[in-house]
Amino acid sequence: MERTRDEQAEATKDHIANVAMEMFAAHGFSATSTRKIAKQAGVSEGLIFHHYGTKMGLLRGAAARSGALSDHIAQGLAADPDAPIEEQLRRIAEGFVAFLRADRLAARVFRVLMAESTTHPELYAMQQERTQTAVKQLSRYLSTRIAAGELRGDLRVDSAAQVLLGSFLWFFFTHMHLDADAWTTAARVHCDAVVDQWLRGALAEGAP
Amino acid sequence: MERTRDEQAEATKDHIANVAMEMFAAHGFSATSTRKIAKQAGVSEGLIFHHYGTKMGLLRGAAARSGALSDHIAQGLAADPDAPIEEQLRRIAEGFVAFLRADRLAARVFRVLMAESTTHPELYAMQQERTQTAVKQLSRYLSTRIAAGELRGDLRVDSAAQVLLGSFLWFFFTHMHLDADAWTTAARVHCDAVVDQWLRGALAEGAP
DNA sequence: GTCTATAGCTAGATAGAC
DNA sequence: GTCTATCTAGCTATAGAC
Incomplete structure (x- = not known):
């Protein structure tokens, strides 16, 4: 060789x-x-x-x-676009947790870029572009689910997407002190609750 | 003098x-x-x-x-604990936006502590304590609203509180590039949408 | 493509005068 | 309580040998 x-x-x-x-x-x-x-x-x-x-x-x-964290989210979304939304969201959340746990370097890179981006305009732009890409893909997906009658027609998709993504990332930011096992457990509970409440607020009336 | x-x-x-x-x-x-x-x-x-x-x-x-951002939120909560929850949440969100806009130093302190806390365990603990205080006060408030029959009995209050707070703070973090006016407008729209969807997912069945 | 040597500067912190 | 002067260590970046 x-x-x-x-x-x-x-x-x-x-x-x-x-x-x-x-x-x-x-x-x-x-x-x-x-x-x-x-x-x-x-x-x-x-x-x-x-x-x-x-x-x-x-x-x-x-x-x-380093691969962007948001790329991973976007990728998970594209995998099976016609699955029922609840399944889809739970799968994304689960994949997100697993990914953050497995690829610790990517997680740390994300964290440090987020921190440094507050003082380096160039990094801020880079980070902004990455997260906004994920938000946009998520909102576009939500729009298709509205069209399919799964979600309420008056759902504000941009905010809804940001809440979902922001809630996951915020959790990640504020629970870094936990070790891998404790973090995973807490993250699962949190993600479950978030998806649950989010769905109740987003589903169309009388949807399954 | x-x-x-x-x-x-x-x-x-x-x-x-x-x-x-x-x-x-x-x-x-x-x-x-x-x-x-x-x-x-x-x-x-x-x-x-x-x-x-x-x-x-x-x-x-x-x-x-500097006063903690979370103190302000907690304070807003305590002001009129028996108001209907929708009114209460919208008032908190509105006060939060106004506060971040008016007290730029407090906002910047929060931002810099958030950034530096990723590399200084001592600051991480300090920031953690401040936000967790706010989360706890918010969850406690949500519990009283469950007891009053306003919110679903099976609502997971900790996660629900974190979503609310996290969504606001995440928005703040990812929209710093906007000037004060644009930021305020976007923040209002976002907060409205968040509170709206959050409430739909949290209210008790058949509540007003 | 990689190293050694070092330029040129700025950093955090201290001592002692006032 | 505040300033001036200064120490020492560390920094980013470059030049030139191999």
């Missing part, structure tokens, strides 16, 4: 990004120095700047390489 | 905290130097350390001086 010089370089670049994200997630962007990243990654500081130009470029690059 | 030496000192200390919070909110905690804070506040750097010991102490102190 020989590696070309380019492949090796690309692997090193990736490795730097991964290490950087771990450290940004743990201590924040500003509080993590390029020196510490270099040491932890086992490369020289100069190499980081060779590959990414600036520290901000490193964050950008590393963030771009 | 004479001021004692102590009063003057206390005023200066407050002033430093206010300036610091403005700057932390604008650029983040780590990215804001004590030097810049001193310059902006018109005092020496030494004085900051005299009053607050460390930079972290300054953040702690400044945060403690």
